[in-house]
Structure formats: structure tokens, C-alpha cells
Amino acid sequence: MRQSIYLILATTLIKADINRELRKKRKLLRPEKLQYLYLTAHLMRDIGIQPDGFVIGERFPSLVQAKRTVRYLRYLHHLKIDT
Numbered sequence: 046m047r048q049s050i051y052l053i054l055a056t057t058l059i060k061a062d063i064n065r066e067l068r069k070k071r072k073l074l075r076p077e078k079l080q081y082l083y084l085t086a087h088l089m090r091d092i093g094i095q096p097d098g099f100v101i102g103e104r105f106p107s108l109v110q111a112k113r114t115v116r117y118l119r120y121l122h123h124l125k126i127d128t
Contacts, residue, residue, distance in 0.1 A: 050122060057118060 051074040079097045093101045 058114075061114065070071060 079094055079100065084092075084094075089096055090101075095101055
């Protein structure tokens with residue numbers, strides 16, 4: 046018996062939310078600080094480092110990440126071969 050796409054989507058999104066919360070918690074406990082004193086502020090921002098030396102956490106807004114996740118799930122769903 047095949048699972049509903051809504052059930053698959055719900056479990057996937059719940060797992061993703063749990064993983065996101067765990068990553069956020071780990072990041073708060075142990076922020077990384079890098080020493081790149083020879084780089085300009087613009088160059089540091091381009092490679093993902095704030096001017097004070099800490100790594101930038103989220104590259105994209107949550108709306109963009111959600112759209113990409115849904116697009117990827119639709120792609121996976123259309124790849125399935127019905128048997």
C-alpha cells in the first residue's frame with residue numbers, strides 16, 4: 046500500500062524543522078570565529094563571514110528555502126515510476 050503524498054510531505058517537513066532547530070541550537074552553543082584580518086568587509090561578506098569574524102548562519106531567507114524544498118519534493122514525486 047502506498048503512502049499519501051501529503052503524509053510524505055508532512056513527515057519530511059517535520060524532519061527538516063527538527064534538523065533546523067538542532068542546527069540552530071548547536072550554533073548558539075558554539076559560534077565559530079575566524080581570523081581573516083587581511084580581507085575587506087565586502088570580500089568577507091561574499092565568502093560568508095561577518096566583518097567581526099563570525100560565520101554567517103543563514104544564507105537565504107526562510108521563504109526561499111521553503112520554496113526550494115517544495116520544488117525539490119515535487120521533482121522527487123514526479124520522478125517516481127508508478128508500478
